[in-house]
Amino acid sequence: MTLVVVGASLAGLRAVESARRTGYRGRIVLVGAEEHLPYDRPPLSKAFLDPGHPGEVTPFHPETVLRDELGVELRLGAPAESLDTDARAVEVAGTTVPYTALVIATGATARTFPGARSLRTAEDAVAVRAALDRGARTVVIGAGFIGSEVASAARNRGLPVTIVEAAPVPLVRAVGATAGAELAALHHEAGTELRLGTEVAGIGDDGVRLSTGEVLAADLVVAGIGAVPATGWLEGSGLTLHERDGGVVCDATLAAGPPGVYAAGDVAHVANPLFDGEPMRLEHWTNAAEQGAAAVRHALDPASARALAAVPYFWSDWYGHRIQFVGTPHADEVVSADGVTLYRRGDRITGALTVDRPREIMKYRRRIAARAAWGEALAFAGTA
Numbered sequence: 001m002t003l004v005v006v007g008a009s010l011a012g013l014r015a016v017e018s019a020r021r022t023g024y025r026g027r028i029v030l031v032g033a034e035e036h037l038p039y040d041r042p043p044l045s046k047a048f049l050d051p052g053h054p055g056e057v058t059p060f061h062p063e064t065v066l067r068d069e070l071g072v073e074l075r076l077g078a079p080a081e082s083l084d085t086d087a088r089a090v091e092v093a094g095t096t097v098p099y100t101a102l103v104i105a106t107g108a109t110a111r112t113f114p115g116a117r118s119l120r121t122a123e124d125a126v127a128v129r130a131a132l133d134r135g136a137r138t139v140v141i142g143a144g145f146i147g148s149e150v151a152s153a154a155r156n157r158g159l160p161v162t163i164v165e166a167a168p169v170p171l172v173r174a175v176g177a178t179a180g181a182e183l184a185a186l187h188h189e190a191g192t193e194l195r196l197g198t199e200v201a202g203i204g205d206d207g208v209r210l211s212t213g214e215v216l217a218a219d220l221v222v223a224g225i226g227a228v229p230a231t232g233w234l235e236g237s238g239l240t241l242h243e244r245d246g247g248v249v250c251d252a253t254l255a256a257g258p259p260g261v262y263a264a265g266d267v268a269h270v271a272n273p274l275f276d277g278e279p280m281r282l283e284h285w286t287n288a289a290e291q292g293a294a295a296v297r298h299a300l301d302p303a304s305a306r307a308l309a310a311v312p313y314f315w316s317d318w319y320g321h322r323i324q325f326v327g328t329p330h331a332d333e334v335v336s337a338d339g340v341t342l343y344r345r346g347d348r349i350t351g352a353l354t355v356d357r358p359r360e361i362m363k364y365r366r367r368i369a370a371r372a373a374w375g376e377a378l379a380f381a382g383t384a
Helices: 010-021 063-069 122-133 145-156 172-190 285-300 361-369 374-383
Strands: 002-006 027-032 072-076 080-084 089-092 095-098 101-104 108-110 138-141 161-165 193-196 200-204 207-210 220-223 227-229 248-250 261-263 268-272 278-280 313-318 321-327 333-337 340-345 348-355
Touching: 002 010, 002 095, 002 285, 010 027, 010 101, 010 285, 063 072, 101 285, 122 145, 122 220, 138 145, 138 207, 145 161, 145 172, 145 313, 172 193, 172 313, 172 321, 172 333, 172 340, 172 348, 248 261, 261 285, 285 313, 321 361, 333 374, 340 374, 348 361, 348 374, 361 374
Parallel strands: 002 027, 002 101, 027 072, 101 261, 138 161, 138 220, 161 193, 248 268
Antiparallel strands: 080 089, 089 095, 108 227, 200 207, 268 278, 313 321, 321 348, 333 340, 340 348
């Protein structure tokens, strides 16, 4: 039996670890587009940009652990090129790799903007950090979490930074308009300039040209405008790819359709039964770790596959503040006060965002998982 895991980031690594932990002793092949051993991505836009950080990207495990202790065949620096589900084989750098079970964990690639630097890979982070070390005047395109973390890194150095965001409120899709407006205040307090409801018309020698006609001087321009699933290699494979972004459409067990094929992490659209089957594609660390481990269990033992009903969780650090979110922002009602924003769907709590309340967020997560009543959540918020 051969397990092939395509994608050598967090979800792929957790799949490999889980396979061995559950007793699988067969062949494992780990395919990764980057030459690096699997490494942690969230710190790239957080701690790595801090001038006190050593500036080195450390892998989760040294190569000896992956090869000798976990018994993994590494195919790094060569992305998967195609998938044949009838033959049960993945094409990698002109070589056919057969599989009995396959976990797709190729993640996502950053959307790009001409003339701007993205921040997704280790090389991206090294380049952004070097520019900040040189005292770069910084413009960030997009007021999402990555862009906001870059802005925070610039302000922590005392550097001027402006965020340009097309939407009238930051983070509307991620946390909703109410919380987005409150998070915008963190930028204002830190001295970050915001240009909301504004688009970038182009980047030239004179600076960043905005749709309003304003030109912003910049030594560093970072595009934080989202990411798209890395699924180009799956065209023609027979898998169902999402019509909006091309992600792999899965059922609640992470099954992608053809026998033995499962997907996990940023690449997967998964129906979540905890939220009435709402399809979710999440670019969060916790989601990648949980789905990677579950996908391989199900791939190796399909008869024991069970629907995942996890509560999404993510965090972000800006200007010394810890922002945490659980659940979904798609709600019938949103209530916000004193650093806590709660989201209601029907008669139950389905989401919560906190700022600088790390001890409370998991209590809300447990309530969401238990389908707690809205009134009970409001009562807890009033006493926490």
